[in-house]
Amino acid sequence: MDLGTVTGFRRATDRTDLGLAPGERVVAGGTWLYSEPQPGTTGLVDLTTLGWPDLEPLPDGGLRVAATCPIARVRALPGSLWPEATDGLLMSFKVQAVATVGGNVCMALPAGAMIGLFTALGATAVIWTPAGGERTCPVEDLVVGPVQTSLDDGEVLRALDVPGSSLVGPVGPDGRRTPVAAVRHAALAARGRSGVLVVGVRTETGTRVSVTGATARPVVLRDGDDPSAIDCWHDDAHGAPDWREAVATRFVGQVRDALTGGAA
Missing domain, CATH: 3.30.390.50 (CO dehydrogenase flavoprotein, C-terminal domain)
Structure with a gap:
């Protein structure tokens, strides 16, 4: 649906673009954001233009999944776990191609299948802080309740790191x-x-x-x-x-x- 209150849109190209003005919100897939009115939202900052690779190998044999990685990309990974867990989501294949892993986790809905998937995998959330730093926490500690996360104002989920173990x-x-x-x-x-x-x-x-x-x-x-x-x-x-x-x-x-x- 149209977001009638939005009057500005910015494409982020580096971390300095993630400083949000009053009324601005970050957006990746936007499948939930555009599904209902967003009172008070006057601007959007696109994370997908930061150019994060969807998937990256980690030194320990693990896997980094970018917050902007489409859910469909995770679903297509080898092994039965990825599609079976993804199919716990109530969404069409068209939505899976746009909705992002990070968006599903940060929405913090109890039915968010990416939360269950990456929690079981023992994944670590990599979080960018407003001052230019970075912190990490287990995914199970990132989601603290229905539609509640431990993200502070101005923090952005960068990736989910799955350990090789x-x-x-x-x-x-x-x-x-x-x-x-x-x-x-x-x-x-x-x-x-x-x-x-x-x-x-x-x-x-x-x-x-x-x-x-x-x-x-x-x-x-x-x-x-x-x-x-x-x-x-x-x-x-x-x-x-x-x-x-x-x-x-x-x-x-x-x-x-x-x-x-x-x-x-």
Whole structure:
């Protein structure tokens, strides 16, 4: 839809362009931003013109995913994890081609499938600070509640770094290691928004299982962690807390079995 309050648009080409005037907001894919009125937004600053590579190898064998990387690009990576996790999103392939990984994470919706995916992978968020510096934090600490992140004013998500220790599967056709993973998701309707998303990854030291969709913030379960300890079950039109808890608990067991060679 048109944003009738917007009177200015800037294309960022370096970090100095990210200083925002009152009323300005950064935009990448813009699929949510343009979906409803944005009162108070008078200008947009485009991040996609910064020229960040969508995907970059890391020295430890891991993978850097730019915040501006289209979700469709992640979906096309070798291995079953990427498309299965991405399909937890209620969006068409056309939207996946425009919507960005960083946008999905920073929206911080419980149903944000990129949150569950990169939390399970143990990814680190790389954040640019207004003073020209950089800080990092685990993705599970970046999203702190529904539509709430730990980003301070003026901070911009630069990338998500997946460690090599989470990519322990076979080498794919692109020469990268693939994750050993399992995914389960459920919704109240056949094509409804995910009310539960459980993503598990085998790492060099054990397993990591993320629970999102069902919870107000991402929860990471490591070997031996009991899902009964989760205390932030979400309640909205896409599922009651007791249903979410029951389904998520069952899915956690299934994912762990799949990762350790038990009955999936």
